[in-house]
Amino acid sequence: MVFDRFRWQVIVRISLILVLGYAGMYIIMSTDFWLAGCWLILFTAIATVSLFRYVEIYRRELYNFLSAIKQGDFTNSFSGHTARFRVDDLKFAYSEIIRVFHQLSSERESQYLFLQTIVEHVRVALVVADPKGEVLIYNRSFTELTGKKFIKNMGSLRNVDEAFYNTIAALEPGQRILTKLLHKELYNLSVQCSSITVKNTQYRIISFQDIRNELEERELDSWQKLIRVLTHEIMNSAIPISTLTSVIREMLEDEAGQPLPLSELDDESAKDVVDSLKTIENRSKGLVRFVEAYRSLTNIQPPRFEKVKVSSLFSEVEKLFLKDFDKKKIKLETETLPAGLEITIDKDLFEQVLINLVKNAGEAVEATASPLIKMSATQDNGNVIISISDNGPGIPADILDNIFVPFYTTKKQGSGIGLSLSRQIIRLHKGTLTVNTELGKGTSFVVRV
Numbered sequence: 355m356v357f358d359r360f361r362w363q364v365i366v367r368i369s370l371i372l373v374l375g376y377a378g379m380y381i382i383m384s385t386d387f388w389l390a391g392c393w394l395i396l397f398t399a400i401a402t403v404s405l406f407r408y409v410e411i412y413r414r415e416l417y418n419f420l421s422a423i424k425q426g427d428f429t430n431s432f433s434g435h436t437a438r439f440r441v442d443d444l445k446f447a448y449s450e451i452i453r454v455f456h457q458l459s460s461e462r463e464s465q466y467l468f469l470q471t472i473v474e475h476v477r478v479a480l481v482v483a484d485p486k487g488e489v490l491i492y493n494r495s496f497t498e499l500t501g502k503k504f505i506k507n508m509g510s511l512r513n514v515d516e517a518f519y520n521t522i523a524a525l526e527p528g529q530r531i532l533t534k535l536l537h538k539e540l541y542n543l544s545v546q547c548s549s550i551t552v553k554n555t556q557y558r559i560i561s562f563q564d565i566r567n568e569l570e571e572r573e574l575d576s577w578q579k580l581i582r583v584l585t586h587e588i589m590n591s592a593i594p595i596s597t598l599t600s601v602i603r604e605m606l607e608d609e610a611g612q613p614l615p616l617s618e619l620d621d622e623s624a625k626d627v628v629d630s631l632k633t634i635e636n637r638s639k640g641l642v643r644f645v646e647a648y649r650s651l652t653n654i655q656p657p658r659f660e661k662v663k664v665s666s667l668f669s670e671v672e673k674l675f676l677k678d679f680d681k682k683k684i685k686l687e688t689e690t691l692p693a694g695l696e697i698t699i700d701k702d703l704f705e706q707v708l709i710n711l712v713k714n715a716g717e718a719v720e721a722t723a724s725p726l727i728k729m730s731a732t733q734d735n736g737n738v739i740i741s742i743s744d745n746g747p748g749i750p751a752d753i754l755d756n757i758f759v760p761f762y763t764t765k766k767q768g769s770g771i772g773l774s775l776s777r778q779i780i781r782l783h784k785g786t787l788t789v790n791t792e793l794g795k796g797t798s799f800v801v802r803v
Contacts, residue, residue, distance in 0.1 A: 367405040374398040479562035483508050484555060487523075499562055501537055521545075527558065528735060532565075542566045595637050598630040657700030657782050664697055664731040664738065665690045671708045671729070675716065684716055684725040695731055697738045697803065699783055707776040707787075711742040711799045714772065718746035718797065740801040748793040757789065 378394030381387050470491070473480055479496035483489050487508040497503055500514050511519040518535045525531070527549035535541040544563045549556050605623055606613055668688040679686050697704075712727060719725035728743045749757065758773050773787075780787040785803030 363408065364405070367401060367408065371398055371401045371405065374401060480559070481505075481508070481562075482557055482559050484557055490557065496562065499535070499537070499541065499564070522560065525558070525560065527556075535562075595634050598634050602627055602630050655703075657703055657779075659698050659700060661696050661698050662701050662704075664695045664740070665693060667697075667701070667705065667708070668729050668731070671705060671712060674709065675712060679716065679727075682716070682720065682725070684719060684727060686712075687726070687728045689728070689730040691730075691732050695733060695738065697731075699803065700779075703779045704783070707779050707801065708740075708742070710772040710776045715742055715744040715746070715797070715799075719744050722746055737802050740803075741798050742801075743796060743798040745796040748795060749789070749791040749797055750793065754789070754791060758787075 374394050375398040378391045378398055380391075381394065382391035385391075473491065473493045476493060477495055479493065479499045481489060481492040481496050489505050489507060492505060497505075500511060502510060502514065505511075508519070508522065511522065514537050515535055518533065521531070521533050522545065525545065525547040527547055530544070530546040533543050533545055535543055541564050544565050546561050546563075548559045550559060551557070605627060665688075668690065672686055672688060675686060708729070712729070715727045716725075719727065722745055724745070726745045729740070730743070731738060731740045733739070758777050777787045780801055780803065783803045785801060788800050788802075789797065790800065791797040
């Protein structure tokens with residue numbers, strides 16, 4: 355239907371040219387009316403020129419139409435009529451296609467404005483940059499954070515904070531870090547980098563979230579928990595020492611407050627004094643051990659990283675518990691996928707973490723009918739995930755909230771620093787230590803580095 359009129363127009367014009375040309379030549383060559391033949395030849399030439407112009411108009415408009423699409427210009431339109439002739443279905447189709455493209459372009463612009471409005475209203479600072487650091491999009495929160503009203507390249511962040519820029523420039527897609535920015539005031543930021551690929555070009559999307567309030571709340575909460583534990587431990591030693599000291603003083607003084615000669619003490623009183631002094635000594639040593647434990651918690655040596663096979667790490671930990679677990683009939687399983695999985699760690703520090711976790715798991719399953727502990731390792735998006743699971747009774751909610759608090763313990767002989775120390779060691783490895791538990795089914799401690 356689109357080309358019917360055009361086709362018939364061309365057929366009619368060619369037929370007319372052939373008829374006029376043949377008639378003109380016939381009259382000139384076969385009759386005496388050569389003047390009429392000349393007129394027919396002239397009309398043939400005019401019809402031929404008209405045919406060429408007719409085809410040329412269509413060719414030109416098709417070229418203009420395709421050029422407009424190539425350049426992304428959808429403002430042109432074809433009215434349906436020209437000064438010389440009525441436009442057919444093909445011209446109408448051109449106009450319809452341009453109208454649709456114009457509508458799609460308008461919708462795309464509307465979607466971009468909609469997205470830009472959402473980005474502007476997000477309280478998290480956002481910036482999108484190409485591999486060369488050229489900035490495509492940023493929002494008002496990013497402007498307020500950096501103090502840069504106009505930013506074309508991420509390199510301009512050097513003028514804000516050199517160390518901050520170096521940290522951001524080294525970010526890889528999928529990476530999340532905590533960093534600081536000093537610009538008029540100190541910001542504690544959680545920075546996350548993701549990526550999107552458009553037309554074979556990878557763009558980085560970087561978000562900056564100010565977590566000062568959250569950190570202050572967590573810090574205050576941690577201090578309150580630590581102070582409660584410290585107060586509990588110190589009071590447990592200080593009260594008996596204070597009480598026994600008062601008792602001994604009363605035994606060694608008369609009613610006037612003067613010291614009694616030691617010769618006047620009977621055997622029972624002397625024994626009480628000695629026992630009290632031993633108790634004071636023990637409690638004092640307990641306080642010293644407590645302080646030493648606190649010192650070990652705050653003085654962890656920087657890690658010395660090396661590549662270690664996870665399977666060999668599991669094997670060494672397994673050997674340490676083999677005899678004890680055999681005696682208690684505790685089954686210890688290990689699984690590493692893939693078998694040759696390697697991890698970059700400080701072997702000694704990381705092994706201490708695994709020992710703490712396996713030891714805690716062993717204590718948790720002692721009363722379980724068929725005790726089982728499993729050490730497993732897998733790889734996920736470049737991270738190594740190590741899980742220490744048991745089928746013990748699980749951890750109650752009121753205890754779960756405090757298990758990583760230094761010196762908090764529910765064990766009679768526990769120091770309460772094992773899990774706290776383990777979490778600090780994992781943080782030095784730029785990793786996380788988390789716990790999943792379900793009452794009656796067991797507990798899993800998960801290390802991700």
